[in-house]
Amino acid sequence: MLLLMYSEFIVPFAMGAPGKVLLPLLCALLLGAGGVHxxxxxxxxxxxxxxxxxxxxxxxxxxxxxxxxxxxxxxxxxxxxxxxxxxxxxxxxxxxxxxxxxxxxxxxxxxxxxxxxxxxxxxxxxxxxxxxxxxxxxxxxxxxxxxxxxxxxxxxxxxxxxxxxxxxxxxxxxxxxxxxxxxxxxxxxxxxxxxxxxxxxxxxxxxxxxxxxxxxxxxxxxxxxxxxxxxxxxxxxxxxxxxxxxxxxxxxxxxxxxxxxxxxxxxxxxxxxxxxxxxxxxxxxxxxxxxxxxGFQCRLSKPLPDDLEAFVQSSGDHGIIVMSLGAMIASLPKDISEAIAMAFAELPQKVVWRYIGERPSNLGSNTLLVNWLPQNDLLGHPKTRAFVAHGGTNGMYEAIYHGVPVVGLPLLFDQYDNLLRLQVRGGARVVKAATLTTATFKEALEDVIKNSSYRETMHKLSRLHKDRLVSPLDTATFWIEYVMRNKGAAHLRPESWDMPWYTYHSVDVVLLLLVLACLSVVVPVIACRLLGRAILKKSKVE
The missing domain is CATH 3.40.50.2000 (Glycogen Phosphorylase B;)
Incomplete structure (x- = not known):
């Protein structure tokens, strides 16, 4: 009955402005219908x-x-x-x-x-x-x-x-x-x-x-x-x-x-x-x-602190570039940091750079170094033009969520694969940190900012990512509570997990079929030979 009401009344109503509020509430109701204590x-x-x-x-x-x-x-x-x-x-x-x-x-x-x-x-x-x-x-x-x-x-x-x-x-x-x-x-x-x-x-x-x-x-x-x-x-x-x-x-x-x-x-x-x-x-x-x-951790951006907002607004129509290398890497080796700082200084955009360590000697007046930055809120700001990132999963999904193109500097672990995936989609340029120069880094930034295809691709990915009935976080919560309600979910586990590798890959079946095929050839041949010998022996006796 609830689904019938949804299809006949709620969906048409949700097409209008009130639906922007009602539809999320209905989704929450559907998720909570089987709620747990x-x-x-x-x-x-x-x-x-x-x-x-x-x-x-x-x-x-x-x-x-x-x-x-x-x-x-x-x-x-x-x-x-x-x-x-x-x-x-x-x-x-x-x-x-x-x-x-x-x-x-x-x-x-x-x-x-x-x-x-x-x-x-x-x-x-x-x-x-x-x-x-x-x-x-x-x-x-x-x-x-x-x-x-x-x-x-x-x-x-x-x-x-x-x-x-x-x-x-x-x-x-x-x-x-x-x-x-x-x-x-x-x-x-x-x-x-x-x-x-x-x-x-x-x-x-x-x-x-x-x-x-x-x-x-x-x-x-x-x-x-x-x-x-x-x-x-x-x-x-x-x-x-x-x-x-x-x-x-x-x-x-x-x-x-x-x-x-x-x-x-x-x-x-x-x-x-x-x-x-x-x-x-x-x-x-x-x-x-x-x-x-x-992308379950992504959310709408919040207003920036006053001093940071003032810096962002001072960028005018050029906008800003955000750079962060994640939680574990605060800064790069000095020669790479100096090459990046020089490239930033030659751009018309303002730059907000999460950086801990010795200040680059050639830092431009357009670049603000901070120990910490509200990454999600900066990426969601309308003046943000590009995100320079190491390729961590959290940052990639936040860039997709807000539709911001990426210049990638992969450093460790899965970051290379993450940035490759976004580059294949058309939303990122990847630069090798080990061979980075001011010229190559500046060229990549200018390409990502000036070539509208990167931003158009990220906006498309953002629309696809958000186009779902239930948010990823609500989905996660539902399934956690599902397991609590039902004391597990063993019925969703396939039998294959308990099979030895030779059973899973049907190696034993292949061997059985080979044996049967061999027998189907060998047995008639042996039978014919035995029969032939018996007939020959009988004819000699006669």
Missing amino acids: AGKILVFPEDGSHWVNMQVILRELGSRGHALTVVRSVRSWYIKENPALYTSVSVDPPAPEGFSADMFNALLQRSLQLQRMSSLRYFFEQQSDIVHTLQLFHGSALQMISTILDDAELTDRLREEHFDLMLTDPAFPAGVLLANYLELPLVYNVRWLNTGDAHMAIAPSPPSFVPMYNSLLPDQMGLWERARNLVRYMSSMIQEHYAILPIYSELIERHFPPGADLLSMQRRADIWLMRVDFIFDFPRPTMPNMVYIG
């Missing part, structure tokens, strides 16, 4: 930019009355105690060797070094670096979960809370292991898992058209590109089985029943809230319990 949610987040978007979901859940408990390290960079929003469970694991905020600067220097190598040497050196970095991060996750599971008093206290579910970012599996240990329904806020895209763990991922992590390949590949992609696919499988899984084997033997393994526990999640929207990512096979919430 306030529940208890255990949250195990990841730090850095991952925490930035996890907080968006937590604030929404908190506003709906759910009680949140967040597991955090006492040495966390961003995850602080916040009694107004959640209860903290602070854990003090041993500090992992070589793991610190300075590590990201070392990774940046190494990334710039790799960019200057030949493609073949780049591949082998990169694979070695990936293994080392993964072992470093997973070693930190192991220290965290070991400290928790070895503390019987803590695990008993968590069990006695009778949480309704676990919400975790499974980029590193500490939260996954804790959820399985406590036998809680499990929801992921996810994009990455183990060695790459989380789709790899549960959805068909043919390397013929699904680019691997850090491959810098589009989804339309020629023969040589598909060969490169296949090699990366095989490399990621080897890294997962021989570099990552052994890290947790001893812990799993101590705390879980015989036969338990990490991959099975990771695939057990009821709902995978994927930070993906296919107007940005390349289309690919999926699964029924994968829910797409790409």
